[in-house]
Amino acid sequence: MRCDLLVTARFLLPSPHEQVIENGALAITGDEIVDIGTADELLLNHQPSQRLERPSGLIIPGLINCHTHIPMVLFRGLADDIPLKRWLEEYIFPREAKLTPEIIALGTELACAEMIRSGTTAFVDMYFHEDKMAETASKIGLRGWYGEGLLDFPSPSFPDGYQALEATIEMAEKWKNHPLVEIAVAPHTPYTCSRDLLLKAGEIAQNMDALLLIHLSETAWEVQEIKSRFGKTPTEYLYNLGVLTEKTLAIHGVHLTESDINILAATGSSLCHCPESNLKLGSGICPVPELLSAGVNLCIGTDGAASNNDLDLFGEMDFAAKLPKGIHHDPAVVWAEQILDMSTTAAARALGRQDIGRLAKGCKADLAILDLHRPGLTPCFNPVSQIVYTAKGADVSDLIVAGKILLERHELTTIDQERLIHEIHQVVKGLV
Ligand SMILES: [Zn+2]
Structure with missing residues (x-):
């Protein structure tokens, strides 16, 4: 089956109360998750147009x-x-x-x-x-x-x-x-x-x-x-x-x-x-x-x-x-x-929404990936504990909303950060 994007990582956490999937993957078409499971299963069943491979990553709901x-x-x-x-x-x-x-x-x-x-x-x-x-x-x-x-x-x-x-x-x-x-x-x-x-x-x-x-x-x-x-x-x-x-x-x-x-x-x-x-x-x-x-x-x-x-x-x-x-x-x-x-x-x-806040077939493809290959996140016995008690925002390497990659290997894809910071410095001078 064809899909737009296949994301694979060391761990995938579908929701706070579900089992972590080791070597997890999800397939995305348009703005939706069309399949979720292990990387082996999904690679067998899907031909993606694009791949995002994060062998030290933890995929979490956005x-x-x-x-x-x-x-x-x-x-x-x-x-x-x-x-x-x-x-x-x-x-x-x-x-x-x-x-x-x-x-x-x-x-x-x-x-x-x-x-x-x-x-x-x-x-x-x-x-x-x-x-x-x-x-x-x-x-x-x-x-x-x-x-x-x-x-x-x-x-x-x-x-x-x-x-x-x-x-x-x-x-x-x-x-x-x-x-x-x-x-x-x-x-x-x-x-x-x-x-x-x-x-x-x-x-x-x-x-x-x-x-x-x-x-x-x-x-x-x-x-x-x-x-x-x-x-x-x-x-x-x-x-x-x-x-x-x-x-x-x-x-x-x-x-x-x-x-x-x-x-x-x-x-x-x-x-x-x-x-x-x-x-x-x-x-x-x-x-x-x-x-x-x-x-x-x-x-x-x-x-x-x-x-x-x-x-x-x-x-x-x-x-x-x-x-x-x-x-x-x-x-x-x-x-x-x-x-x-x-x-x-x-x-x-x-917010009255069933299709965000968790990762499942039919849900919107809104997710973040934490890079676990960092001293402050090593070792990782329990991904939920790691998210709540250890991780910082800066540990997020990638982010996807409605199937679109907005952060890729720590780089913003839809914002020119240098231009933005320069403009902010100019505008705050007039505000304060
Ligand atoms: Zn307020």
């Missing part, structure tokens, strides 16, 4: 970053060690006001280069000028969900949340048949959106059958604020508005009560854990074991690079795995497969 603000890479390291409110008001908001679609495109390209180099094949973004981001990242070849941020006050792209909501509907129409772009509805937080705006956002997300993204209970201040305005926790408040559904992807969930956790589980909402950002901004720590035992679908995101300060999901998984062990004084309170699940299969579930 990682999914469930929450980020990708152009914020432009503000990486601009202001650290400052409380969230001051950080936003004094350092971030004045710079964001200067962002044009052209600068957003450049920031998007930089973020895509970083994500491709660190094994990320899909991301969920909430920011401004999202249409420009979708245009840029889809040309580069990454899969993305784009939610134009809805706020009660003017954003860098729209004078108010209602106009941003109108633009969201137009974007959904414009991109509806694109294989790599999905449009989400993205009210920023329960405290920066009016009750009416939240209701309209919820209604429109349901009409469009789109994902609804919202920051939720990130800080103790937010919980107090919503309680004083409405007499409820932010989760209870959103639940009463009917905003929490199976298509809701709430972000952070640092300060949750037991009842909040039960609401998230009962509504089938997903929650995105952003450990590094929460730690760096001093917000607190998301109660991961409690959420997992309540059955909440938990995934992982980096948040923007200005509060992280990178987009490397390997670092995020390492933090997510170790934090609860330290807090609960129990090394078995979460284990590596659960954490990898949060960046792959659970992330795909949050």
